Amino acid sequence: MKRNLLLLLVFLAAIQPLRADEGMWLPALISQRIADMQAKGFRLSAEDVYSVNQASLKDAVVLFGSGCTGELVSDEGLLFTNHHCGYSYIQRHSSVEHDYLKDGFWAMNRGEELPNRGLTVSFLDRMEDVTDAVLKGYDTSMTEAQRDSVVRVNSRALTAAATAGGKGLRASVEALYYGNQYFLFVFKVYRDVRLVGAPPSSIGKFGGDTDNWMWPRHTGDFSIFRVYAGKDNEPADYSEDNVPYRPKKSFKISRAGVKEGDFTFVYGCPGSTKEYAMSEDVRYVSEFSDPQKIALRTLRLDNIKKYMDMSQAVRIQYSSKAASVSNAWKKWQGEAKGIEKNDVVNVKRDYERRFKAWAKGTRYEGLVERLDSLFNRRNPYYLAYEYYTETARTIELLSFASSVRNNLENPQALANTAESFYKDYFRPIDEENFVALMDAFGKNLPEDFQPAYYKEKMAAYGSAQAWADDLFARTLFIDKDKVLALKAEDSDKVEADPALEMYDAFYDWYNEDLRPVINECNSEINLAYRDYMQGQMDFEKDKAFYPDANLTLRVAYGHVEGYAPADGVYYYPVSTLKGIIEKDDPNIFDYDIPQRLRDIYAEGGHEDQPVCFLATNHTSGGNSGSPVINADGNLIGINFDRVWEGTMSDIVFDPEICRNISLDIRYLLFCIEQIGGASYLFDEMTFVD
Ligand code: ARG
Ligand code: GLU
Secondary structure (H helix, E strand, O other): OHHHHHHHHHHHHHHOOOOOOOOOEOHHHHHHOHHHHHHOOOOOOHHHHOOOOOOOHHHHEEEEOOOEEEEEOOOOOEEEEOHHHHHHHHHHOOOOOOOHHHHOEEOOOHHHOEEOOOOOEEEEEEEEEOHHHHOOOOOOOOOHHHHHHHHHHHHHHHHHHHHOOOOOEEEEEEEEHHHOEEEEEEEEEEOEEEEEEEOOHHHHOOOHHHHOOOOOOOOOOOEEEEEEEOOOOOOOOOOOOOEEOOOOOOOOEOOOOOOOOOEEEEEEOOOOOOOOOOHHHHHHHHHHHHHHHHHHHHHHHHHHHHHHHHOHHHHHHHHHHHHHHHHHHHHHHHHHHHHHHOOHHHHHHHHHHHHHHHHOOOOOOOHHHHHHHHHHHHHHHHHHHHHHHHOHHHOHHHHHHHHHHHOOOOHHHHHHHHHHHHHOOOHHHHHHHHHHHHHHHHHHOOHHHOOHHHHHHHHHHOOHHHHHHHHHHHOHHHOHHHHHOOOHHHHHHHHOOHHHHHHHHHHHHHHHHHHHHHHHHHHHHHHHHHHHHHHHHHHOOOOOOOOOOOOOOEEEEEEEOOEEEEOOEEEOOEEEHHHHHHHOOOOOHHHOOOHHHHHHHHHOOOOOOEEEEEEOOOOOOOOOOOEEEOOOOOEEEEEEEEOHHHHHHHOOOOOOOOOEEEEEHHHHHHHHHHHOOOHHHHHHOOEOO
16 A cells, blocks of 8 residues: 555656746757647647748747737638727727727728738748858857857848848847857738737737736627738738638647646746846846836826826827836836846856856856856946936937938838827827936936936026927927928938937937947957856756747747735736626726626626636747647637736746636637627637547
C-alpha cells in the first residue's frame, strides 16, 4: 500500500507540469520546446506549429496593422482581432449620424464590408537564422559603428534577395539577444482589409479605461475583418474586383470551453520586453520614467475626460486618443508597483554580484560596472527626452503645424491632413494641456536640462497660461480656412508661425542637446548588453533563454489559472455574463450595456455564458488579437490584455501573478449571433465541437 502510494506520488510528480510558464519562443525553433509543451498537454507536433514545407498554424496568424495580431478563421479571409486593434478604423468610419463606435457595425453581406485605407495584414512566409551572413566581413577589432554598417549592408542584401520577384513581399532582418543572433523574416503583406463587424463599444470596450488591465474583466474585445486579394490570391490595392483571400491555413474553432489547468498557447507578435536588463536600467524605469510619465499623462487625461463627459461630439473625437494615452498610463502604474513589490532592483543587484564574481578573469569582467556607469550618464538625458515626448510632442497643434509644413507643396495631401486633423480637434483640450504640460515641464525637469527657448518664453510671459493665450491667439493653424488656403509660396508665413517656432525650438533642443549623448550611450549600452547577454547565457548554462520581444512572431504556452493579487484574495480564472449584468449601470458610460443584452439576459438561461478567462501565457503589448489555442490547436479565445499586477512581466515574469486575459471565443460567437444578428458568418467557420 505504502509502496503504491509512493509510486503514485512519483508518477504524479512526473506528470505535474512545470509551473513556470515564462517565455516567448521563436516558432522556427519550437522543436526545442515541443517536448515541454507536450508534457504540459499539447497534442500537436512542432511541424504543426511552424513549417516552411507545409501549411502550419503560423499561416493563420498575421501581424495586424503595425502593432497587433490577428488570426484567420475561414477559407475566405475572415479574420478576428481585438476591438481595440480595429478601434481607429471603426472610429474613422464613424460620425454622429453613423456612430459605429457607439452602436457597432455589422456588414450583412460582402458588399457592405468597409475598406480601410492604410490597413495591412502581414503573413509570415518564413524566418531563418542569418547570423553568419549578417556578420560577414565583421571582425572583433571593429568599432560598434563599423559593425553597424556591416550589419546594415549585409541585411540590405539579404532582404533585397528575399523580396525579389514576389508580389507584396516585405523582409526584415531583426537582431535577437542584442545582436548575438540575427533572423531574417519574410512577410507577404495584404493591403485590402475590410471591416466586417464590430460590437458596440459598450461591449467591445465594456469597462473602458476603468477595467482596462484589470480582472475581473468582462470586455468583448473583438472586431472582425476580411482580407481581400487579387484574383490570383496575391496582395493587391483595394479594388471592387478583389476577392476574399484564401489562406493556406485557418483556425478551427472549439466551443468546448476552458477550465482551470487547461493547456493554452498564444501565437502572436509581442512588441518589446527587456527581460535581461541590469538593475540600473530597471531602477530608472520604476523610480523615474514610469512615475514621471504617469504624472504628465494624468494631467492630460483629466483635461480630456472633463470635456468628453460634457459632449458626445468630443467623446467621439477623443475616445481613441484618450484610450491610447490612458493605456500606457495605467500599465506603467502596475509595472512600477510590480517591480517594487518583487524587489526586482535588488534581486537584479544580487544576481549581478554573483555574475561579477563568476566573471572575474573572463572577458565579461567589468561589464556590469560599465553598464552601470553608462546608465548613470544616460539617464538624466533620457528623462529629459521622455519629458519632450510626453509634453511638447503631445500638443496636437504643434505636430499638426509640422505636417502642414511637410505637405505645403502638395495641395491634396495638405487638404487630407487638415480634414483629418480638424475632424478630431477640440481646442480647449489642447490649450489646457499646453498650459498644464508646460507648467509641469519647468517644475519637474532640472533647470540645466531645460531648453533655453523654454526659459525665455516663461520669463517673457510670466506663466504658461499667458504663453498659451498668446500662441493660440496668433497661430494660423487654429483656423481651418487659413490652413486650406495655404500655398507653396506661403512658406515664410508658415515658418514664422509661433506654433511651428515652438515645435522647432523643442525639436532642436532634443536634436542638439539630448540626442547625441543618448545615441552615444545607447550604442555603447547595446554593445555592452550584447556581451552581458552572452555572459548570462554562459553563466547559466542550464537555463533556456528566449529572445526579448521585438514584434516578431512568438509562441507562449501556459495554462488557464487564477491568481491571488493580494493577501486573502483569490481571483477565479473565468468571468461570465452574470458579471456584466452586475456591473451594468446606465449612469456610468463605461458600464452602460446595450438594452439588447439586458433583454437577452432577462430571458434567462445565459447566466453562465462565459466572457473572459485568465491564463499564464507570457505575452506583451502587440499580442493583442492573438489567437489563444487549446491542446489540439483549435481556437478557444483571443488574447487582449494582461492583469495590472503582472505588467512587470515585460521586465520580470512572476509565474504567481503574471496572467494574460483572453476573450472566450464563445462570447464572440454569442455577440455575432445575439447582438449583431450576423450568424450568417458561422457558415464559413469550422467548428470542431
Ligand atoms: N490594455 C490593453 C492593451 O494594452 C487594451 C487597451 C485598449 N483599451 C483601453 N481601454 N484603452 O492593449
Ligand atoms: N492590450 C495589449 C496590446 O495592445 C496586450 C496586452 C499586453 O500588453 O499584454 O497588445
